[in-house]
Amino acid sequence: MSAQKITIEFNDKVVRQFLLATLIWGIVGMLVGVLVASQLNFWQANFNTEWLSFGRLRPLHTNAVIFAFVGNMMFAGIYYSTQRLVKARLASDFLSALHFWGWQAIIVAAAITLPLGLTRGKEYAELIWPINIAVALIWVVFGVNFFWTLARRREPSLYVAIWFYIATIITVAMLYIVNHLSLPTSFTHSYPIFGGVQDALVQWWYGHNAVAFFLTTPILGIMYYFIPKAAERPVYSYRLSVIHFWSLVFLYIWAGPHHLLNTSLPDWLQTLGMTFSLMLWAPSWGGMLNGLLTLRGAWHKLRTDPVLKFMAAAVTFYGMATFEGPLLSIKAVNALGHYTDWIIGHVHAGALGWNGFMAAGMIYWLLPRLWNKPLHSVGLANVHFWLGTVGILLYVAAMWVSGITQGLMLNATTDNGTVLAYPNFLDTLNSIRPLMLMRVIGGSLYLVGFLILGYNMWMTLRGAAPVNGSIEVFADEEEHAPAGARMGVLATLFNPPVLFSVLAFGFSCVWMFGNDAISVAGLAGTIICTVAAIAHFESRGKSWADWYERLLVNAAPFTILTFISVAVGGLIQIIPTVVVQKAANIEDRLQLRYTPLELAGRDMYVREGCYTCHSQMIRTLVPDVLRYGAYSRLGESIYDHPYQWGSKRNGPDLARVGGKYPNVWHLRHMEDPRALSQGSNMPSYAQMLKSDLDISTLPTKIAVQRTLGVPYPAWTADEIKRNVAEQSALIAADLKTAGAYVAPEKEIIAMIAYLQVLGKSEPVNKPGVPAQ
Amino acid sequence: MFRRLILDNSAAIFTFVAFVTAASIYVACTWRALRMKRAQVERFENLPFETATPPARHEITSA
Numbered sequence: 001m002s003a004q005k006i007t008i009e010f011n012d013k014v015v016r017q018f019l020l021a022t023l024i025w026g027i028v029g030m031l032v033g034v035l036v037a038s039q040l041n042f043w044q045a046n047f048n049t050e051w052l053s054f055g056r057l058r059p060l061h062t063n064a065v066i067f068a069f070v071g072n073m074m075f076a077g078i079y080y081s082t083q084r085l086v087k088a089r090l091a092s093d094f095l096s097a098l099h100f101w102g103w104q105a106i107i108v109a110a111a112i113t114l115p116l117g118l119t120r121g122k123e124y125a126e127l128i129w130p131i132n133i134a135v136a137l138i139w140v141v142f143g144v145n146f147f148w149t150l151a152r153r154r155e156p157s158l159y160v161a162i163w164f165y166i167a168t169i170i171t172v173a174m175l176y177i178v179n180h181l182s183l184p185t186s187f188t189h190s191y192p193i194f195g196g197v198q199d200a201l202v203q204w205w206y207g208h209n210a211v212a213f214f215l216t217t218p219i220l221g222i223m224y225y226f227i228p229k230a231a232e233r234p235v236y237s238y239r240l241s242v243i244h245f246w247s248l249v250f251l252y253i254w255a256g257p258h259h260l261l262n263t264s265l266p267d268w269l270q271t272l273g274m275t276f277s278l279m280l281w282a283p284s285w286g287g288m289l290n291g292l293l294t295l296r297g298a299w300h301k302l303r304t305d306p307v308l309k310f311m312a313a314a315v316t317f318y319g320m321a322t323f324e325g326p327l328l329s330i331k332a333v334n335a336l337g338h339y340t341d342w343i344i345g346h347v348h349a350g351a352l353g354w355n356g357f358m359a360a361g362m363i364y365w366l367l368p369r370l371w372n373k374p375l376h377s378v379g380l381a382n383v384h385f386w387l388g389t390v391g392i393l394l395y396v397a398a399m400w401v402s403g404i405t406q407g408l409m410l411n412a413t414t415d416n417g418t419v420l421a422y423p424n425f426l427d428t429l430n431s432i433r434p435l436m437l438m439r440v441i442g443g444s445l446y447l448v449g450f451l452i453l454g455y456n457m458w459m460t461l462r463g464a465a466p467v468n469g470s471i472e473v474f475a476d477e478e479e480h481a482p483a484g485a486r487m488g489v490l491a492t493l494f495n496p497p498v499l500f501s502v503l504a505f506g507f508s509c510v511w512m513f514g515n516d517a518i519s520v521a522g523l524a525g526t527i528i529c530t531v532a533a534i535a536h537f538e539s540r541g542k543s544w545a546d547w548y549e550r551l552l553v554n555a556a557p558f559t560i561l562t563f564i565s566v567a568v569g570g571l572i573q574i575i576p577t578v579v580v581q582k583a584a585n586i587e588d589r590l591q592l593r594y595t596p597l598e599l600a601g602r603d604m605y606v607r608e609g610c611y612t613c614h615s616q617m618i619r620t621l622v623p624d625v626l627r628y629g630a631y632s633r634l635g636e637s638i639y640d641h642p643y644q645w646g647s648k649r650n651g652p653d654l655a656r657v658g659g660k661y662p663n664v665w666h667l668r669h670m671e672d673p674r675a676l677s678q679g680s681n682m683p684s685y686a687q688m689l690k691s692d693l694d695i696s697t698l699p700t701k702i703a704v705q706r707t708l709g710v711p712y713p714a715w716t717a718d719e720i721k722r723n724v725a726e727q728s729a730l731i732a733a734d735l736k737t738a739g740a741y742v743a744p745e746k747e748i749i750a751m752i753a754y755l756q757v758l759g760k761s762e763p764v765n766k767p768g769v770p771a772q
Numbered sequence: 773m774f775r776r777l778i779l780d781n782s783a784a785i786f787t788f789v790a791f792v793t794a795a796s797i798y799v800a801c802t803w804r805a806l807r808m809k810r811a812q813v814e815r816f817e818n819l820p821f822e823t824a825t826p827p828a829r830h831e832i833t834s835a
Contacts, residue, residue: 084823159819225820234817239805246801251794268786275790282798369826471823512789548804 004475010083012468014096016370018076021104022359023454025072028111029064030447036061037443039683040650041436043674046683051115053683055609059126060114065351066124068107070215073359075099075142077222078165080366082146085162085225086153087471095145102138106131118188121606121642122203124210125179129190132180139176143169150555154473157553160241164221166559167249171213171566178570179206183708185701189603191708196591196638197265197581198574200645205256205570212252213566215350216318219358220244220287223315226362227294230307236293240286247283249562251276253569258329261338262619263645264634266581269573270331276569277329284322291315306381310361313389317353321346335621336411339649341432342403345396352392352446360384360453367460372467376459380452388449394442402435410649411623420626425652426679487550492557495547496540500533505568513576583709586635589761593639593710594754596698596720597727601754603701604747606642608685615646616655616758629656629759636761639710651682656759663731664738666752688748695724727753 039045039054046053083090090096109131113119119126127135146169150162158166179202182190194202228235235241257265257273292315295301295308302308324346328337337343368375375381409428412421422428492498507529510522537544551558583590594602605611616637618628625631632655637643646653661669668675671689673682699717706712715723728744731752735742742748 081820084825085819087823155819155822157816157819159816161820228817228820229825234821238813238817239808242805242808243798243801247794247797250797254790271786272790275787276794279790279794372826469823469825508789508793512785545804545807 005472006475007470007472008087008089010080010469010471011090011093011096012080012370013466014090014093014100015076015080015366016466017100018072018079019363019366019370020457021100022069022072022076023363023450023457025064025068025107026356026359027447027450027454029061029069030443030450032057032061032064034440034443034447037436037440040681041433041440043681043683048684048686050117050608050685050687053608055612055683056115056117056119058612059119059123059609060111062124063110063114063126064107066210066214067110069359070219070351070355071103073355073362074168074214074218074222075103076366077226077362078146078168078218081161081222081225082149082165084469084471085155085159086150087155087473088149088152090145091148091152092145095141095148099138099141099145102134102141106134106138109134113188117607117609119607119609120180120182120190120192121609121611121644122179122192122199123611123647124207125203128188129180129182129184130187132176132182136173136177136180139169139173143173147555147559153555158555158558159224160235160238160245161221161224162555163245163558163562164217164224166555167245167562167566168213168218168221170559170563171209171217171249171253174563174567174570175206175209175213178574179203183704185704186697189697189701191641191701191704193641193708194578195641195708195710196643197634198578199641199643200260200263200265201257201269201577202574203643204259205253205574208256208259209253211350212248212255215355216252217248219355220248222358222362223287223291223311226365227291227308227311227315230305230311230361230365231295231298231301233294233296233298236290236296240290244283244287244290246565248280248287250565250569251280251283253566254573255280255329257573258334259647260645261329261331261334262621263617264620264632264636266577266634269577272573274329274331277326279326280322281326284325285319288315288319288322291318304378306378306385307361307365309382309385310357310364313385314354314357314361317349317357317392321350321354324349335619336407337403338619339615339647340403340406340410341399341435342407343648345399345403348399349392349396352388352395356446356450357388360388360450363453363457367457369469370466371461371464373460373464376456380456384449384452384456387445387452391442391445391447391449394445395439396442398435398438398442402432402439405432405435406649410627411621413623413626417622418626420623423627425627425649426677429650429681430679487554487557489557489560491547492551492554492560495543496533496536497544497547498561500529500536504529504533509572581634581638583635583638583711586638587764588635589633590635590764591637591639592757592760592762593712594757595723595727596695596702596715597724597750597753598757599701599705599754600693600695600698600724601750601752604688604751605644605754610654611644611646612648613646613650613682615649615653617645618653618655624653628653633761635764636759639705641705641708641710651680654755654758658756658758658760662738663734663752663756664740666755667735667740667742667748670748670751685748685751688751689742689746691747692745693724693728693747693750695721698724 036054036058079090110127113128114126118128120128181193183193184190192199224235224241254276255273257269258277261270295312302312328334328346364375364381406428409422409431413419414421504526507522507525511519511526514522618624618632620631670685672684673680698720702712702715702720728749731749732742732744
């Protein structure tokens with residue numbers, strides 16, 4: 001090797017850009033969060049304006065915090081640490097710039113479309129299809145830039161942070177693409193290709209793993225880089241970080257169904273989701289302890305260093321949130337906590353404590369280094385820390401108490417469990433109002449903390465000159481893995497560890513899913529494979545070890561195997577569900593397909609984000625059945641694209657609201673909820689009485705629904721129009737009889753039509769299956 | 773192929789398979805981690821320090 005050295009200057013410009021965007025979008029996201037929290041307590045905060053209503057702003061809040069705040073923070077941290085860990089400048093300045101500006105354009109597009117009611121109606125996946133495509137493309141740009149940089153690296157070994165980044169990039173791409181598969185009906189609207197239970201499963205496979213692979217794994221990578229740097233000592237146990245990575249990446253992907261416990265999701269999926277969630281305790285806490293123990297011998301620094309304060313608190317909140325997650329995944333606990341504020345508290349312990357504090361710690365660490373100027377005020381950073389900590393504790397404690405109160409009241413029964421103790425849903429809502437106010441205060445304190453960070457950043461940056469980091473390397477240093485350790489695709493896949501694992505897994509799937517003799521053959525194959533693998537490992541263990549060692553310095557094979565490990569869990573859950581759980585196989589009850597008018601009403605229901613407050617899923621729990629009627633059958637939402645089971649009950653479940661009230665009740669309730677439900681916090685939807693229903697897109701929408709398998713006849717546009725007119729006239733006439741005049745072409749008519757059909761189904765009588 | 777998923781109440785098998793799968797992953801990665809040589813571990817854990825980072829000046833003054 002030549003002794004001649006060259007200096008590589010890192011691309012820190014893009015890091016600075018992402019850092020500034022983190023703060024700006026973070027404040028926007030938190031501001032909207034405080035507003036929507038206020039709206040739940042003070043309905044007037046909806047300002048009687050449709051684009052400021054809770055149902056439209058809540059998705060804006062979640063998307064802003066996840067994709068804008070944490071997304072930008074993640075990109076800053078990944079780009080900063082990766083360049084230094086692999087001793088190479090980012091591969092392409094153009095791709096870096098395209099990544100940054102493309103991502104900001106997506107955020108702006110989301111901020112415009114969501115308040116306009118342009119949504120796909122699935123949590124954290126609300127953005128419309130053109131934006132989905134933009135997200136996928138920009139993510140590919142990010143991936144190409146990242147892996148190209150790895151290909152040009154001068155450090156052959158891949159530090160564990162890089163492993164977490166690789167898992168993030170490939171898994172998010174897989175999740176995002178599958179959950180956003182849709183058929184467009186116009187430039188701003190589409191229907192997801194999955195419906196009913198399939199959509200629910202895919203959605204929470206995505207939703208849960210968005211938490212895992214967007215909010216957790218990249219931040220863990222950032223933790224493994226920045227905590228050692230800030231504490232000036234290596235990670236406590238590198239061995240533990242290896243265990244942490246593989247077990248987390250493999251197990252997390254299976255846990256999605258825990259969001260659908262006690263619902264009509266098939267029992268085997270609920271069991272898998274719960275069991276894998278419980279086993280996530282081990283890797284999560286292993287990672288948390290590894291992060292905290294890295295501070296061994298440096299605890300005294302926490303007194304003076306705000307960076308370490310934020311990071312130590314962040315890791316502690318990670319531990320709290322990852323303890324609570326598996327706990328809530330236990331079916332019995334979930335029966336109490338699901339649909340309540342407990343989940344909101346859990347989510348915010350993670351988002352504010354883990355993500356927000358890691359972001360703050362990273363920003364305070366990077367600011368002086370990226371602009372070569374001391375932080376304006378360490379004191380203000382400490383004020384930020386304490387405001388944020390008190391804010392989180394107020395928020396989370398309020399939501400815990402609120403959620404458990406809600407759960408206990410909604411599930412409480414008297415007369416030997418036959419009568420609800422609190423039959424009026426509003427009793428629970430009005431009991432938790434003080435706690436909801438406490439949440440607003442906690443959230444506001446947290447927001448003020450970030451405003452202080454903004455001021456501190458502004459004062460630090462004034463007059464400061466940006467500076468790029470650099471490193472000296474030998475001119476002819478290899479830019480990738482040493483020749484002897486290189487591994488091609490064939491060597492990656494065709495080797496004993498991979499082949500034995502794949503075979504054993506395949507046989508165990510046959511065992512689990514196969515019938516009779518096939519199942520027995522699967523069990524035999526699993527046992528034979530396991531025994532053969534152990535025997536082979538005993539005699540040729542070195543080849544297994546060599547393969548693993550080479551994997552650690554080969555980015556592409558490492559990526560392929562990580563992809564396989566995350567894809568397996570999803571495939572095993574999704575493929576059987578897609579194959580089996582469809583209308584043709586439904587027993588018991590089958591949903592009636594919507595009339596064109598009801599479909600139009602349903603699209604409005606999705607547009608207004610009603611699912612953010614109302615579930616359409618009566619769980620297999622006695623209090624749910626007593627309150628809302630017979631538990632929801634799987635077939636009763638089989639044609640729903642998208643499904644609308646919901647995840648939170650700020651209002652009652654609507655699965656069987658059809659026929660419960662007369663048309664005029666719905667009219668008055670939508671116009672002024674408090675006129676009929678004293679103390680309700682629901683926004684008014686009086687504008688639906690004024691706006692005309694747009695039915696021009698219905699023929700296309702129905703054609704798409706037909707393509708998706710919903711049994712609509714091949715109606716012409718005129719037939720659809722006539723169908724809408726006839727049903728609208730009937731509802732308008734009924735309203736007139738009840739003393740309310742509304743023109744049949746108004747939106748409210750379609751909404752009433754939809755609400756009145758909820759819960760309507762037809763019995764399915766199949767030979768050998770008892771009718772219910 | 774998947775008929776059992778509809779007809780059988782086979783929750784127990786899935787709990788068992790989930791546990792065995794997770795346990796296999798734990799054992800395998802723990803085994804690999806424990807087999808790492810001390811020198812290799814030290815090399816990996818010091819990677820973040822191979823690229824020098826300038827101290828933030830407020831840290832110098834406050835130390």
